[in-house]
Amino acid sequence: MTGQLPFPRHYARTQRFTLGTPRDFALSPDGARVVFLRSRTGTDRSQQLWVLDLDGGGEFTAADPHALLAGADEELPPEERARRERSREGSAGIVGYAVDSAVELAAFALSGRLFVSELRAGTTRELPAAGPVVDPRPSPDGRHVAYVANGALRVVAADGGGDGAAGADRALAEPDGPDVTWGLAEFVAAEEMDRHRGFWWSPEGDRVLAARVDDAPVTRWWIADPAHPDREPAQVPYPVAGSANAEVTLALFGLDGSRTDIRWDTARYPYLARVHWSAAGPPLLLVQTRDQRAQRxxxxxxxxxxxxxxxxxxxxxxxxxxPGAPAWTPDGRLVRIADEGGTRKLFVGDRPLTGEPLHVRAVLDIGEDDVLFSASGADTHDIGVYRAWFRGSGDQGGGGGTTRAFRAWGRVGERPYPTVSSAVRGGELTVLTQASLQRPGARSEVVRLDPDGGEKVLAVIGSYAETPHLTARPRLVLAGERRIPCAVLLPTGYVESDGPLPVLLDPYGGPHGQRVVAAHNAHLTSQWFADQGFAVIVADGRGTPGRSPAWEKAVSRNLGPVALEDQVHALEALAGSFPLDLGRVAIRGWSFGGYLAGMAALRRPEVFHAAVVGAPVTDLRLYDTHYQERYLGHPDEEPEVYAFNSLVTDEGLSGAAEPHRPMLIVHGLADDNVVVAHSLRLSSALLAAGRPHEVLPLSGVTHMASQEQVAENLLLLQVDFLKRSLGIR
Known part of the structure; x- marks a missing residue:
């Protein structure tokens, strides 16, 4: 037990109170098993593979990393380290697994070795493999396991090769060049497209569709560790904006040794964003143009x-x-999400299944006659799980109207709303996970969804996550004429007679980064900062997800200034309703939030009096192609857009105004996403301009900054800096 640890240490040790929480669910189609990952305690970083036997067997551990490695430490191959960094995975042990279609067999990599678990029995064994193993996946029939090792796509029989030569470990595809890999996602796919896979089994289990990635054209960068000058810098292929991307193609490999190359216009559509292959139809690809204004x-x-x-x-x-789209319905209709008429809708074929007020976010599962999806409604902080029916008793698959009398779609989960919810479905069962403002953490329930829209809770999957000693009390409001979603947090026990408070804006503020949500734990750090004597404001302005396509795309070609304008708008609008001392206003942020904090201190010093600038993107030409060109265009075609949105260019600094404001710049030296060159260039530009600032380099820290001592002390150092800068005792 941790007892009454100070919040920064408790928050860091529990990895934001996520350790011990069940995650990554898989459900057997026969309704007998739920498989998931969970660590044994709320401070144990090592994830184990668990099975919930719904036929009365209770929960049991199918795979324990400590036992499988005989107590030895994990040794991660570089490809696995990169995969975890791209997916922001900070825990250890079994951090991912894959199952066959019956959810009888699970495969996972541990310390570069290949393991399979028989999920009914709860037994685990190691398979002989040409490691180090990355991303193993069983075939749908459970007879084989495919994986990646040293850039090659390999396959081995699930019994370890007991059926002779045909089952022995062998390569299906081997690199044909020093910079070629098979079966892995390239950097921009994993970092920006949310595609972390590079191969897909056929429904019959006799073929594998695999991505070939050639990094040869990509710019090489070197990530050094200045704290260890005896070590060689790591060479990293980084597709910086305006430069060449990796060349990505696909080929289909049969277990019989056959190969079929997949052909599309890769010159016009170089980005492979999604791959779907199910028994309902042929393989389905989503490909994008370089400028991302068109996709097929x-x-x-x-x-x-x-x-x-x-x-x-x-x-x-x-x-x-x-996420989850495109895909097929069982009767062969295309499922997609698209922007139409100012709304983000769910489509089956040419027919929209949703409309206002829903803003669809992801497809979660496709059943025989319905689609399970996530969406926000009129309240963007309320993210729910919904079902939309595409076929009723009078529609047998031809695209006609449904005869369901009650509604076209309905929400899953018990009230009270709002919540932040997600779901995984298999067969007749669904695991529904819900977080709310009323309780810490999240609750995961096994639910049976009835055909008529009803639901029944069958079991609760226990969480070992620790309970924070801090209670977050955000007030969720809409600020100003733009109705900007905001969370406002005041010190615990604050009363009106305490008077106005110094203000801390605590945003992310950019694309794909919603912070104002109806989940208690999402506001813990903001509440802790509030308890240090601040009125904390978290504002999701234009560019953040959840409201409408137009809201998200308002930042096109004007990424930073629009985001900053909405932070100021929210602050000024809230001043009339909350005890805000506008003479003492600070801002803190990380990644895009760090970029936004730096811009706030430089361009609006009459509003912001101090800034904590964490891992900021300061020179926008130094960030990757898929992200930066989506919002700002190609730097060679629109150099003025990049210059204006950057912090370190002449155009960017020309917007810097007096007076100089205190700035603390924090950056991990091992960051291979937002490299430390961003902060070093900002510091150099500030020094040349005679602007005082502080720089905190974090040795050995990546973009996640997940090390316990680092995460704890970062919070403490930020509070110290903010109080000094604002004159708070």
């Missing part, structure tokens, strides 16, 4: 490798790939 949905002929366009999207700003 392609079907693949597995026999010839030819592709056919089944749908196209275009947008003057950008098109967006969404």
């Amino acid at each position: 949905y392609l079907t693949v002929d597995p026999e010839t490798g030819a592709t056919t366009v089944v749908h196209e999207d275009q947008d003057d700003a950008w098109v967006e790939p969404f």
Whole structure:
């Protein structure tokens, strides 16, 4: 037990109170098992593989990393370290697994070795493999396991090769160049497209569709560790904005040794954003143009490798790939999410299943006659799980109207709302996970969803996460004429007679980074800062997700200034309703939030009096292609856009105003996403301009800054800096 640890240490030791929480669920189609990951305690970083036997067997551990490694420390291959960094995975042990279609067999990598678990029995064994193993996945029939090792796509029989030569470990595809890999996602796919996979089994389990990635054209950067000058810098292929991307193609490999190359216009559509392959139809690809203003949905002929366009999207700003889409319904209709009429809708075929007020976020599962999806409504902080029916008793798959009398879609989960919810479905069962403002953490329930829209809770999956000793009390409001979603947090026990408070803005403020949500733990650090004597404001301005396509795309070609304008708008609007001392206003942020904090101190010093600038993107030409070109265009074609949105260019600094404001710049020296060059260039520009500032380098720390001591002391150092800068005793 941790007892009454100070919040910064408790928060860091529990990895933001996530350790011990069940996650990564898989449900067997026969309704007998729920498989998931969970560590044994709220401070144990090592994730174990668990099974919940719904037929009365209770919970049991199927795989324990400590036992499998005989107590030895994990040794991660570079490819696995990179995969975890891209997915922001900070825990250890079994951090990911894959199952066959019956959820009888699970495969996972541990310390570069290949393991499989028989989930009914709860037994685990190691398979012989040419490691180090990355991303193993069983075939749907459970007879084979494919994985990546040293850039090659390999396959081994699930019994370890007991069926002779045909089952022995062998390569399906080997690199044909020093910079080529098979079966892995390239940097921008994993970092920006939310595609972390690089190969996909056929529904029959006899073929594997695999991505070939050639990094040879990509710019090489070197990430050094200045604290250890005896070590060689790590060479990293980094596709900086305006430069060449990795060349990505696909090929289909049969277990019989056959190969079929997949053909599409890779010159026009170089980005492979999504791949879907199910028994309901042929392989389905989503590919994008370099400028991301157009994307195509392609079907693949597995026999010839030819592709056919089944749908196209275009947008003057950008098109967006969404989780879980595109996909097929069981009767072969295309499921997609698209912006139409000012709303983000769910489509089956050409028919929209949703409309206002829903803003669809992801497809979670596709059933025989319905789609399970997540969406926000009129209140953007309320993120729910919904079902939309595409086929009723009078519609047998031809695209006609449903005869369901009650509604076209409905929400899953018990009230009270609002919540932040997610779901995983398998067969007749669903694991529904809900967080709310009323309680810490999240609750995961096994639910049976009835065909008529009803639901029944069958079990609760226990959490070992620790309970914070701090209670977050955010007030969720809409600020100003723009109705900017905000969370306002005051010190615990504050009364009106205490008077106005110094203000701390605590935003992310950028694309794909919603902070104002109806979940208690999401506001813990903001509440802790409030308890240090601040009125804390978290504002989700234009560019952040959840409201509408137009809201998100308002930052096109004007990324930083629009985001900053909305922070100021929210602050000034809230001053009339909350005890804000506008003579003492600070801002803190990390990544995009760090960029926003730096811009606030430089361009609006009459509003902001101090800034904590964490891992900021300061020279926008130094960030990656897929992200930066989506919002700002190509730097060679629109250099003035990059110059104006950057902090360190002449154009960017020309907007810097007097007086100089205190700035604390924090950056991990091992960051391979937002490299430390951003902060060093900002510091150099500030020094040249005679602007005082402080720099805190974090040795050995990446973009996650997940080390316990670092995470704890970062909070303490920020409070000290803010109080000094604002004259708070």
